[in-house]
Amino acid sequence: MRISVSSKRVALLLAAAVTVVSTGVTVARAESTDDKVLHDGEITIGIHNQVPWGYRNADGTVAGVGPDMIRAVLGPLGVKKVDFVIVDFDALIPSLLSRRIDAVASGLAITPPRCKQVIFSNPDLAIGDAILVKKGNPLNIHSYADVAKNPAIRMAGGRGSSDVEHAISAGIPKDRILLLKDVESSVGALLAGRIDADTESSSTVINVLKDPNVGAKLERAVPFTGLVVNGQQVANYAAIAFRPDDAKLRDTYNEGLAKIKADGTVKKIFAKYGFSDSEIAPSDVTAKKICGDDFR
Structure with missing residues (x-):
């Protein structure tokens, strides 16, 4: 009788241990890009090497509207290492979805077909x-x-x-x-x-x-x-693109974007690349409004 009870207890303890281990594995796998970015202070960004969107200078430095926006928003949050990967324009979204990069910051416009593939930050630029x-x-x-x-x-x-x-x-x-x-x-x-x-x-x-x-x-x-x-x-509203499962990172970015719009940083970045105030996307034009039912 005691042997039977002990066996049951052992079985229960083993089951509990397996549950704990399994839960730990699940949590580790479910760690979002947002957690990794803010915890490690690193992010990998896709650009297509085109002025003024995102490009590499002769000295190896990276410039452009997208890279400058990423630095301005994520820098204050402790993201100090930003790796830029040059990708052909039509391969930017596939590279994002395959996890080669964490986000696209290269003048990618929000369009209904793209809203079905990725999620966007609120727009920064309005370009015809x-x-x-x-x-x-x-x-x-x-x-x-x-x-x-x-x-x-x-x-x-x-x-x-x-x-x-x-x-x-x-x-x-x-x-x-x-x-x-x-x-x-x-x-x-x-x-x-x-x-x-x-x-x-x-x-x-x-x-x-x-x-x-x-x-x-x-x-x-x-x-x-x-x-x-x-x-x-119709105008092109440019924004940062993220993977659909990285909504938390997108929302974090949107909060930072609102702050640098309010303090004039966006205006300075745009002026650096020849854009006027009229090309700053209005605050009432959001990714949700553009994507409609496909917004996530």
């Missing part, structure tokens, strides 16, 4: 679409509608970019849009006569034309009307 054309705008392109109605116009854009999504939504057939991996490729194609126009964000076009060699041959099509929804041109 723009078109690069040859000097003199020989095909008189002033809207996506102009491109859509003229089958002779060949256009390029960044693979996976929101500008291309807008162009397609505005009625430009997919088979008339050449998808390229970066701005340099698109500019090269335009200069070589392989395309007639290149769709980019207005900020990217402004920066491209700062190069005197490019500015002598290309120009920004002005005025320009992009995608119009409910009577209003």
Whole structure:
């Protein structure tokens, strides 16, 4: 009888021990990126090496709107080591989801399709679409509608970019849009006569034309009307992207973002890269509002 009771007790103790061990393993595996970032003070950020979004200088330092925003928000929280990984633009989200990086800070716009894949911070920048054309705008392109109605116009854009999504939504057939991996490729194609126009964000076009060699041959099509929804041109609202299971880190970032917007830090960062106050995303434009039912 005593042997039986002891056996039961041993079995119960073993079961309890297994439960404790299992619980410990579960907790360790469930540790969020937020816990790791704030505890270890380290984070890995994806950028696509493009001015002004996120890029590496010749001396190896990293600059850009995204990197500066990450440092300004997370620095005061004790995140002192930020590793930047250069990734092709269309590979940024796959790299995030595969856990190669912890977040994307490289001018990624909040769009409904992306809201289904990742979660976004509230936006910092509000940027419209723009078109690069040859000097003199020989095909008189002033809207996506102009491109859509003229089958002779060949256009390029960044693979996976929101500008291309807008162009397609505005009625430009997919088979008339050449998808390229970066701005340099698109500019090269335009200069070589392989395309007639290149769709980019207005900020990217402004920066491209700062190069005197490019500015002598290309120009920004002005005025320009992009995608119009409910009577209003659609703007790209740039934000930081996180994995869906890192909502706590996203929320922590949003709290810091609100603080640096209020104290003028965001204004200074944007001015450093040529952006005006009008391009600071309004506080009432949130990721939740843009993502709608897909917000998490």
